[in-house]
Amino acid sequence: MRSKPTWPCSAPTPSAGTPRAASRAGIGAGLLAAMLAAAPAAADPAPSDWLTRATLTGDWNGARTALADKGVTVFSNWIVDALGNTSGGLRQGAAMDGQFELELTFDLDKLAGWKGASFVASLYWLQGSNLSTDVGNLLTLTNIAGQDGARLGEFYLENHFADDTLITRIGQIAADEEFWISDSAGLFINSTFGWPGINGVDLPAGGPADPLATPGVWVKWAPDASFYVQAAAFNGNPLGGANGNADGLDFPLDDGVFAILEATYIHKGANGLTGTFRLGGWYGSQSYDDLSLAANGVSLADPAAAGGPLTHQGNYSLYAIADQELWRSGASTLSGFVRVAGAPANRSEVSFYVDTGLVLAGPLPGRPDDIAGIGFAYAKISPDLASLDRTTNALTGLNGPVQDYEAVLEVTYQAAVTPWLSVQPFFQYVFHPGGNVPNPDGSNPTQALQDAAVFGVRSTVTF
Numbered sequence: 001m002r003s004k005p006t007w008p009c010s011a012p013t014p015s016a017g018t019p020r021a022a023s024r025a026g027i028g029a030g031l032l033a034a035m036l037a038a039a040p041a042a043a044d045p046a047p048s049d050w051l052t053r054a055t056l057t058g059d060w061n062g063a064r065t066a067l068a069d070k071g072v073t074v075f076s077n078w079i080v081d082a083l084g085n086t087s088g089g090l091r092q093g094a095a096m097d098g099q100f101e102l103e104l105t106f107d108l109d110k111l112a113g114w115k116g117a118s119f120v121a122s123l124y125w126l127q128g129s130n131l132s133t134d135v136g137n138l139l140t141l142t143n144i145a146g147q148d149g150a151r152l153g154e155f156y157l158e159n160h161f162a163d164d165t166l167i168t169r170i171g172q173i174a175a176d177e178e179f180w181i182s183d184s185a186g187l188f189i190n191s192t193f194g195w196p197g198i199n200g201v202d203l204p205a206g207g208p209a210d211p212l213a214t215p216g217v218w219v220k221w222a223p224d225a226s227f228y229v230q231a232a233a234f235n236g237n238p239l240g241g242a243n244g245n246a247d248g249l250d251f252p253l254d255d256g257v258f259a260i261l262e263a264t265y266i267h268k269g270a271n272g273l274t275g276t277f278r279l280g281g282w283y284g285s286q287s288y289d290d291l292s293l294a295a296n297g298v299s300l301a302d303p304a305a306a307g308g309p310l311t312h313q314g315n316y317s318l319y320a321i322a323d324q325e326l327w328r329s330g331a332s333t334l335s336g337f338v339r340v341a342g343a344p345a346n347r348s349e350v351s352f353y354v355d356t357g358l359v360l361a362g363p364l365p366g367r368p369d370d371i372a373g374i375g376f377a378y379a380k381i382s383p384d385l386a387s388l389d390r391t392t393n394a395l396t397g398l399n400g401p402v403q404d405y406e407a408v409l410e411v412t413y414q415a416a417v418t419p420w421l422s423v424q425p426f427f428q429y430v431f432h433p434g435g436n437v438p439n440p441d442g443s444n445p446t447q448a449l450q451d452a453a454v455f456g457v458r459s460t461v462t463f
Contacts, residue, residue, distance in 0.1 A: 056420045057463050071110030075103040076463040081128075081142045081189065083426075083456025089135035089433050089449060090440075097128030099144035099211075101153070116160035122153035124211040135452045136440070137433040138201050138350070138406050139377060142456070143191040146211060152248035154213045169218040172251065176209040178218065178230060179262050179280065182323045184337040184359040187373045188410050189426045189458055197379045197406075198317060198341045198353035203284060204237040208258060212238035215251050226266045234258045236286050256285040273325040281318040288315045288347035292384040292391075301392040317343040326358075331368035333361045345382040349435075352380035357410075369416035378407045381435040401438055401448035407431040424458040 050058065059065055067074065077100075084094035101124055108117040130145035156171025176195040185193040191200065195209035208214040216234035239245050240252030262280030269275070288311065294300050295307030319341035327334040338356045345351040357375030362368045381403040389402040412426035430452040438445050 051418050054419045055462050069110075071107035073105040073107070075101075075105070077101055077461060078463070079144050079458060079460045081144060081456055081458045083131050083141060083454055085131060085135050085452045085454045087450070088430070088452030089137070091134050093131065093134040095129040095131040095134070097130065097142050097144050098126070099146075100125040103153075116164075118158045119156070120158065121155050122211075122213075123150065124153050125150045126211065131454065135430055135433050135454070136437075136449050137408075137430050137452065138435060139197040139379060139408050139430070140191040140200065141428060141430075141454055142189050142458075143194050145191070147244075147246060149246060151211055151246065152213075153211045165222055167220045167222070171215070172213045172248070173216045173218055173232065173234065174208055174210040174213040175216075175232060175234065175258075175260060178220075179232070179260050180319065180321070180339070181278075182321055182337040182339060183276070184323050184335040184373070185339065185355065185357060185375065187359050187371055187414060188357070188375045188412060189424070189456065190375075190377070190408055190410050190428055192377045192379070192408065193355060193357070193375055193410070196319075196339060196341065196353055196355065197377065198319075198343060198348075198350045199282075201350045201379070202315065202317070202343055202348045203258065204255070204286060205239040208234045208238045211248070212245075213248065214238035214240075214245075215253055227264065229261075229263045231261045232259070234260075236284055258282065258284050273328060275322070275324040277323075278321040279319075280321075281316060283314060283316045285314050288312045290346050290384070291349065291382050292346070292388040299388065299391045301388055301395055303395075312344075312347045315344065315347050317341050317348070331362040335359045335361070345384050349382055349385065350379045351382040351384075354378050363413075367415075369419075371414045373410075373412055375410045376407065378405060379435070380405045385435075398445060400445050401436050403435045403437060405432055406435045420462040422458075422460045424460070426456050426458065428454040428456075430454065 050056070064074065079099045081097045085092055101122060103120065103122040106119040108114040108119060126144070126146045126148055128145070130140065131142070132140045132145065135141065152172070154172055154174055154177070156169045156173050158167065158169045160167050180196060180199070195207065200206040200209070205212060208216065214235045216232055218230065218232040220228055220230040222228035234257070235252050236256030236258050237252065240250065240255035245252060260280065260282040262278055264276065264278045267275045267277070290310035290312060292300060293310045294305035295310050296305065298304050300309060319339065321337070321339045323335065323337045325333055325335050336356070336358050338354070340354045342352050343350065355375060355377035357373055359371060359373040361371050363370055363372040385403045389400065393400055408431070409429045410426060412424055414422050414424040416422050433449045433452055436448045438448060
């Protein structure tokens, strides 16, 4: 589970956005402003510390601490993104996305004497319109974009055994809470720097990533502080319910299996700089269509193609992650990350993926809690899709674009206005939206979508 402020909070911690999935809301900013105006008065009678405490609503006149002492921890935040693309893509436009999260953690040792056990439940309310529908890109512009409405997120029982060397979870779980993590990459707004685009594009419904948690089991073995192995198995499609599991209450179990395994090594050098290195892979058991061949073995573009696409049983991906502190001086730390992955080209729209970036914490004198970063992600479109495009061009006589890659460059600065409020302007430049494809409306089948420039700002409030 990602790091959150615990109560009581002895030291302020800046609130950072957490990678999530999608939304729909013009009301988000107005409601956020209204809550900001009302919350201090509603929290504590004499909120003299409200600009320095860790959460906006404080200790609720002691009730928050009392709940924590009894075993109930409450976390909530609201993230609002306002962004627009000024050029390129399908069309120019602007959008707002909002995500409210409420998470309750129940310490079952304190509540019921069940040593090492806890229960976690989270609820999301998503609002807004996903600007990626205007840009036409694959690597979603914001990690809080998703289907409008309220839905249940994670809902699981956790147990710790053998002095915390073995930890298990069972219930409704999100894979991106534990797997594919780079602490440095978590700063960025584009969703690919969290749950990466190779997973989001190649897996059914993007895979089990927040807020699309799905039934599963998770096991972590950590023999010491420098090494651990974790594995999990999930239902194969988080939207497997009859209604698309829109509310997260369907708990689907009959959509195949998504399994993932990851090993992590943490190294602290003689200079005190920490590096985290991960190797992992996943397997999805569902059937996948071939991207270029028909069932009778000829190109899907060929008039002789018959029987629909050739099908393959299962899909898989292997990946590696390096996250390294590079330099530290006083309150400033420079970190870098690289994540790379591959998948079979005959059934995976994205067959190769890499992202990298630099993140500087404490970039300015007197601003120790601010964070600045630059990141770049590259998603290679399957060579089999490129081959299909070339065959289509040859058979039709058109000179349409051939799919090759999509990439995004992001520059961002997260300013900690207070410990519970951060404001984060960002810029993204999307290369080859959709992977070098024409406008799907067919208006110009020989011209690819133009590169897109996106400007935006994120506000995050921790309540």
